[in-house]
Amino acid sequence: MDEVTAGRARAWIGAHRAHLALALVAGGYTALQLALTVRIGLGWDESVYLSQVARGVPAAEYTAPRARGVQLLAAPIAVLTPSVTAIRVYLSLLSGLALFLAYLPWLRLRTGVVAPLAAALFAGLWLSLLYANAAMPNMWVAYSGVAGVGLACLAETRPQPRAATAGVVAAFALASLLRPMDATWLALPLLAYGIARRRPRPLLATAAGLAIGWGEWLAEALWTFGGPLARLHAAGAENATGLHFSLPDHLRALNGPLLCRFGTDCGGVPLTQAAWFAAVPVLAALGVAAARRRAVVAALACGLSLAVSYLFTVGYAAPRFLLPAYALLALPVAAGVTRLCRRRAGAVLAFIGLLGYFAVQVRTLVVEGGDVYAARAAAPAVAARLKRAGMRPPCFLYGRDALQIGYLTGCAAHGVYRHYGGTVSVPSSITAALGRREWVGVLTTTQRPPAPFLTTWTPLDLGLVKGKRWRVYVPPPT
Structure with missing residues (x-):
């Protein structure tokens, strides 16, 4: 390689450093799934979702709270083979690609190192690694939410925002096909902003995406469940919805088990997990103050909107419920970490904190992942x-x-x-x-x-x- 070619290569790497970092995070994310979780057997909900499309498997009863998005994601491989390993490998690859695409718009919003760091924080969470290749909706709502919020903010900054606007429709369509109520809670701050500031393009794009999922939900409610009100009532009864305060339950479930319901003993609050949970609002506030970007504020608002829905309207805890909130809150948290790193003392503190965070996640994944593997074996x-x-x-x-x-x-x-x-x-x-x-x-x-x-x-x-x-x-x- 001559000097000119080498110089061009160095210039290209320098210009795309953040993209390469994000790709490295996504690649490592997939590799960890293939190494650690690909052999875990199916859970109850996964069996229901996959049985709808898996070759040679009778469809299990489909209850009111479920939507059809998971089947759409799994169908390309499940219609060919019901092999659990094949489905896990496929979803691992798809999950790594989804992580990259979800945080990619945030690079174009000039967030710099924030996007790959946020992706690493979210991907390093033990829950993310455990559910990344699972045939469950929460992780895919998380990816869709991050992408949708980023694209909505990007659409406002571009003179020709057609591609970004189409991306908003696609992202919220996928989220609403997976979990229509979650997608709606995620979108509420964007809808409120569009109405208050009279920004019709992102408002209509978000609403159009939600309409696709809700339209499918409504059609199935009329066809199968006796109408939308009957379906909502049945879903609410099954999911214990209403006015609740389940934050204590979610705190106890930070290190598992996967469901704090039906008499399951969730133990006490794990202090090591609670430490990073408590640090999230502090670092997020610091990140919003330091970044002073509308996009980071939007990520915070949409993440909190979904978190509030589960903490105050569902009467039990499953750690996966908050995955979309974690994915969005990772962006202001990453902005807060980069702000700390501007001074040497802050950089040392941030390094120790990140090291402790990832160590706690690895330990929890080994313990809880081992328990899940054994239970499903x-x-x-x-x-x-x-x-x-x-x-x-x-x-x-x-x-x-x-x-x-x-x-x-x-x-x-x-x-x-x-x-x-x-x-x-x-x-x-x-x-x-x-x-x-x-x-x-x-x-x-x-x-x-x-x-x-x-x-x-x-x-x-x-x-x-x-x-x-x-x-x-x-x-x-x-």
């Missing part, structure tokens, strides 16, 4: 033993982990947490499957029959799996 083993016990499609499974095991075996399924029903008669889903002459099995890890109707059924011992003895009850011959 039973499903493939039980599925294999059911096949050896004579189960063949068409079949229907009911009970503990039935959705996950049904996905792996190609069976229709109905999962339960604790209450098996059937105190007076056999549950209707089982009766329907028996009427279709399907192979029917009720899964449990309890020693005694978990419901009265099972006392006349035959228990088949599936053996010890991951420390628990599994049984499947099959109906008496007719």
Whole structure:
């Protein structure tokens, strides 16, 4: 390479340093997923979402709170193969690309090192790494929200903002197809700003994107759930919505478990996780004051809007709920960190703080990720033993982990947490499957029959799996 070419290469690298840093973060993010989380089995919700599109898998019951965006994301690979590993690898690659594209508009807003640092802060969160390749909506709402807010701000600064405006529509369309209510909470500050300042272009673009997801939701509500009011009522009952204050629950769940509900003991507040959580508003305020950019204020406002919705309107905690808020708040926090670094003492403090933050996230990922892996490792083993016990499609499974095991075996399924029903008669889903002459099995890890109707059924011992003895009850011959 001659001196002129080398000089041009150095000049190009210097001009695109922030882009390269963001690409490096996205690449490392994908690599960590492939190394650490790609072998984790399916969870309950993932099994429901993927069963709608996975090849050879009967669709599980689709309840009122769910939207259809996850299926759209997973369909390109799931329609070819139901392999969990293949889906995890695909989503890992897609997630790394999404992280890069989400924070890319922020580079064009002249935020400099803030965008790649914010991407690193968000990608380094243990929740982000655990859910990045999961067939769940929250991470993809996070990417869409970051991209949508950045593009909306970019549309205001460009003399010809057509591409940015189209991007706003696309970003909020995807977010609203994934979780329409979350997308709406994210968009509220943008909508309010557009109305107050009479900025029709970003206002209409955001509203148009939301209309796409809400339109699909409304059509399905009319077709399947008896209308929008009935669907909202059913979704609210299932998700315990109303006026609540769930911040204490979210604080206890900062290091897991993944769901603080149904009697799960979430323990006390983890002090190491609470430390960075408490630092977020301080650094975000510092970042807004230092950056003095409308875009950073917009990120703060949209992130807080979504956080408020979960802290005050949902009566339980799941750490993933706040992922879109974390993704947006990472931008003002990163601006606050860069402000600290302008002085030597502040730079040392920031370095120690970042080192501690990432160390805490790695430790939590190892512990919680290991627990999740172990908890979900039973499903493939039980599925294999059911096949050896004579189960063949068409079949229907009911009970503990039935959705996950049904996905792996190609069976229709109905999962339960604790209450098996059937105190007076056999549950209707089982009766329907028996009427279709399907192979029917009720899964449990309890020693005694978990419901009265099972006392006349035959228990088949599936053996010890991951420390628990599994049984499947099959109906008496007719």
